[in-house]
Amino acid sequence: MHDTRTAVVTGAGRGIGREVALRLSRDGHRVVLTARTARELTAVAAECPGPTLAIPADVTAKDAAEEVFAKAEEWGGPVGILVANAGGATSAPVARITDEEWAQALDLNLTAPFRFVRRAIPGMVEAQWGRIVVVASMAAKRGDPYVAAYTAAKHGVLGLVRSTAAELAGKGVTANAVCPGYVDTPMTERSIELIAARTIRSEDEARHLLASRQPIGRLVSPAEVAETVAFCVANAALTGQGINVDGGAVQS
Template sequence: MTSRVCVVTGAGRGIGRAAAIHLSGQGHRVALVARTESELVSTAAECPGETLVLPTDVTRPDSAGEILDTIAEKWGLTQILVAAAGRNRSAKLDETTDSHWQSMLDLNLTSVFQWLRAALPPMAANGWGRAIVVSSIAGKRGFKHLSAYAAAKHGVIGLVRSAALELAHTGVTVNAVCPAYVDTELTERTIESIVAQAGWTRADALHHVNSLQPIGRMISTNEVVQALSALIDNAGMTGQSIHVDGGLVHG
């Protein structure tokens, strides 16, 4: 197996953390990016291989270029980008403020655009690269009270498809994974929000979230990482948005 230089955004928690640990276990060098340094240090401690802890706010326009330059100075060209930074926030449409709307676009769409814009041209010039964006099943269908988040996630899938077509002849692939509810801290906050807004017990809210997946449970981070790993390995898959949703959405 060829050891690659990787960067994972959102590496402090959830899917990003699981992806970073997996890539490290596969023999790759992994740069860990998120806002909270202590969470990145915790992730690094679980990685068996070489890591860089690079705290930053990925929504800051210059962050992508600065981080990629730092990685290049230490290790060379970034060859695998996993854009896993993201969050959701629920509100009814008529209660979605402009700042709520903008924050969802800034993190879940605009920051991904900025990271792809910075990372993909050097990969293309080098003749090999993989970019994988963690989108959501909310990028494939609507959900009540998630209009801003769903709009951003739909947008990022369009971004992935367009970038993949531009780079299809270069040896670089660009794909997305689209999980349903994953057993992470982010989903725990969703459950807490359901409890607060609907007045349900936590047990009822958890049952509701589990029941949304036809398999009757949340998706594990490992199941998402398995899909991500397949996209790295397969040069013939590009412009795809792979569902990891327990059968929730077809097509």
């Protein structure tokens, strides 16, 4: 077992974030869970085998990172692990994306992770140990139609990770992005419902369509993404990477 650390996980109430929180707790870390819905956080905290602190927060709020970290540090000491997982997507052709939709996509998927990363760095550098993991997306590696705002934000957050890694190399702090394909989560369920609503396909057909875009022929499980996050935490030589967890859809 490696040393016990205090870990902050954003978007921890469901899907990938829930599974990451459970995995880090099983690995022996103290886990701070944050998301907007207190009820979901309470449920995830109850599933974790180790110490947890649930902090309901909207990560897009300007002071959210400062407030979450202040409470986390008071509870569990210096934060050694940050998993910036909160994110979300909307769908529209480029020509129909409003300024508001564009700004919302960047706020949630790029600016919020930036603020959490920025807040995490000083304590990690002081401790000469830290692990920053951003849950990005295959949209950080390629462009698909109708998700330009989300894709631009995810490309941006991969750039943030790469520059952060280069800056902190040699200081005991790593920064990586995990880039999932289509994962069996509530977010993907919403995509399936949207495809069914906008086309003549049933939800089962829409699910099969997404699954078939990955060579393994199925959706990725949240546990498989969490396993990759845990690998980023465990491996001190791994930094500056965007690790694909997409069933072979994009080879790099």
